[in-house]
Amino acid sequence: MRILLIEDEKELAAALAVALSKHGIVIDHTTHLADAAELVRQSDYDAILLDRRLPDGEGLSFIPLLRRVGRDAPIIVLTARNEPMERVEGLDIGADDYLGKPFLVQELMARLRAVLRRPAALAELQINVGRMVVDPLHLSVKVDDVPLDLPRRELLVLSALAKRRDKTVLRSTLEAAVYNYEEEIQSNALDAHISRLRKRLSDAGAGVSIHNIRGVGYLLKEE
Amino acid sequence: MRILLIEDEKELAAALAVALSKHGIVIDHTTHLADAAELVRQSDYDAILLDRRLPDGEGLSFIPLLRRVGRDAPIIVLTARNEPMERVEGLDIGADDYLGKPFLVQELMARLRAVLRRPAALAELQINVGRMVVDPLHLSVKVDDVPLDLPRRELLVLSALAKRRDKTVLRSTLEAAVYNYEEEIQSNALDAHISRLRKRLSDAGAGVSIHNIRGVGYLLKEE
DNA sequence: GTCTCCGTAATGCTGCTGCAATTTTTGCGG
DNA sequence: CCGCAAAAATTGCAGCAGCATTACGGAGAC
Structure with missing residues (x-):
């Protein structure tokens, strides 16, 4: 299981990396959207965790970008911006789930599992x-x-x-x-x-x- | 678009029915799990909205039941039981999303759309x-x-x-x-x-x- | 401390793989 | 119909790449 974490709070990122690695998840971490775009080009992630406030822009803007490149990995938005209408905005731009900070790692894991149960339909050429x-x-x-x-x-x-x-x-x-x-x-x-x-x-x-x-x-x- | 709503609060159900119908969604409504099981046998829903406290039992118990019959419609749990660990429980039993009451209809709609975007087939859990x-x-x-x-x-x-x-x-x-x-x-x-x-x-x-x-x-x- | 996990490296071994020699097939012209 | 040459098929062989296994030691958990 391989996940991309886009998050600029270093401590949170580090804590998540540790916590998720215990669940056998491999995390690639970056703090900037620009780097994320590059990483996504290189490997195929099973899921993406995305913060909204990032040094080089609004995290949500990454979502259409990603989809346009044909990546369909599920995206969970992790953010302090947790008003109902902000959640609606995030989901409607294409996020698969939206989780307000602070959160329990356990809930993040549960939401990850929920989202991962539905596999990306990859064209199986046989x-x-x-x-x-x-x-x-x-x-x-x-x-x-x-x-x-x-x-x-x-x-x-x-x-x-x-x-x-x-x-x-x-x-x-x-x-x-x-x-x-x-x-x-x-x-x-x-x-x-x-x-x-x-x-x-x-x-x-x-x-x-x-x-x-x-x-x-x-x-x-x-x- | 056809949705099954399992919810015993009549007023909420009625309000939802009106709201969703404006989005062109057809709702079948029932208040009991027993009826829900019957309805599910008869038609194939695009999604299911599920309350936890129901007159004839815990709503969550309906989820494995449904999956065992081979239905993979996404399920969103709507409930007042909204503690983090309760959410984990709901998601891990197989719900696709979990929304605490009270909620904005707009958010429910957004979460519905998110859930319906995902590919239909469920991955094998095991x-x-x-x-x-x-x-x-x-x-x-x-x-x-x-x-x-x-x-x-x-x-x-x-x-x-x-x-x-x-x-x-x-x-x-x-x-x-x-x-x-x-x-x-x-x-x-x-x-x-x-x-x-x-x-x-x-x-x-x-x-x-x-x-x-x-x-x-x-x-x-x-x- | 004691334990398990985990990366490293050394060892031995299996069987893939390139080569070439030999046989078989194919297409063509007489 | 036959003979011939070119192309393809087959097979033994030797070299070696890739894999299996194991021991060892460091690191981290408890």
């Missing part, structure tokens, strides 16, 4: 071929719902093929999917991977086959 | 794998219903794995789940955690195993 399901994002392959673990390079080849199922994938495309610039290859390493991959897939009864298009590349399809 | 139950939000693990206490970092690793059971979890994802920027790690700390975790799980007879996908990451599955 490719079904034959009896096989390939998930290139999670780098996982299942056959008949049982996980199949493949060596890294074979996994890369397979997922490159699966992304373009029933279409020819150029040999050069496959090489690019498996090797980066530094590691040039000399021999028929790719062919070898294909060969071993075929064997593993057929052993597992994946219900797919890898065809070769002579001089061009390969193609994955159901058998 | 993950069952093998003989083990993992609760990533509370960070607790049980084997055959007896609590198993694990060191914090091992717990974090385990819950990151459990959230994606049967899927590969990237090494980098695991690292991010356990460490923040300040605490970079140099060595094979993660490997060591995995190793110790394996031992503890097997000692406890958890009925799961952690597989390694060479060059990619790890994967938790039943054995």
Whole structure:
């Protein structure tokens, strides 16, 4: 669990960091909106705790900014500005919850849990071929719902093929999917991977086959 | 938009009905939990407003009941019982928000909107794998219903794995789940955690195993 | 103090992976 | 239909990257 805390009161921040870390939460802390924007670009947080009064502006202004970048982590506003109408303002600008200072850490935790129970709907890209399901994002392959673990390079080849199922994938495309610039290859390493991959897939009864298009590349399809 | 209001104060209920209807919300109102259970069976509400003190019992008890039937409509508790620890209790039993009486209708509306913005599906509160139950939000693990206490970092690793059971979890994802920027790690700390975790799980007879996908990451599955 | 957690590093080992040699397949021209 | 050359498939092998395990010591909790 990874949380971004945007809060300029150092003591409160430190106390929260300690308290939340006991609950197994990893906190990144910053005091300025500008830094927060940068941090958010770099990693994907499970939740964001946001103060309103910050050295470089009103915390709430961060919310639309965040959403516009496509981040949907839940946001809890922590602030001394706790009049009912201020709460309405915060919630309507897009906060998921609003908690007035001072507060019990226990209540913050409970509100965090409440907000985290509802997962960000992330587009799950899964490719079904034959009896096989390939998930290139999670780098996982299942056959008949049982996980199949493949060596890294074979996994890369397979997922490159699966992304373009029933279409020819150029040999050069496959090489690019498996090797980066530094590691040039000399021999028929790719062919070898294909060969071993075929064997593993057929052993597992994946219900797919890898065809070769002579001089061009390969193609994955159901058998 | 259709909402179920479970509230025994007639005047408040009537006022709410009027207020919300101006926002185009349809309210079904009942004063008893028993009736509420019946109503929920019949229609699918977008949200539920729940009082705690009700003629036939504690309102909170309705929440697990509802979830068990597979309804995931967001629930906002409206109540005069507004001590911090009472709020914690309500949220942790599964409410999505908790609003003390008296309140402004505007704030209720704002909280409703906040809650309705969130994706509909509820995350699994608890993950069952093998003989083990993992609760990533509370960070607790049980084997055959007896609590198993694990060191914090091992717990974090385990819950990151459990959230994606049967899927590969990237090494980098695991690292991010356990460490923040300040605490970079140099060595094979993660490997060591995995190793110790394996031992503890097997000692406890958890009925799961952690597989390694060479060059990619790890994967938790039943054995 | 005593205990557990946790990062580090040393050790041993597994099996991935690149290579090359050999065999098989494919497409083409005679 | 056959023969040939180029492309692809297969497989053994050796090197080594990545992983598992464990011991040790520091740090912090109680």
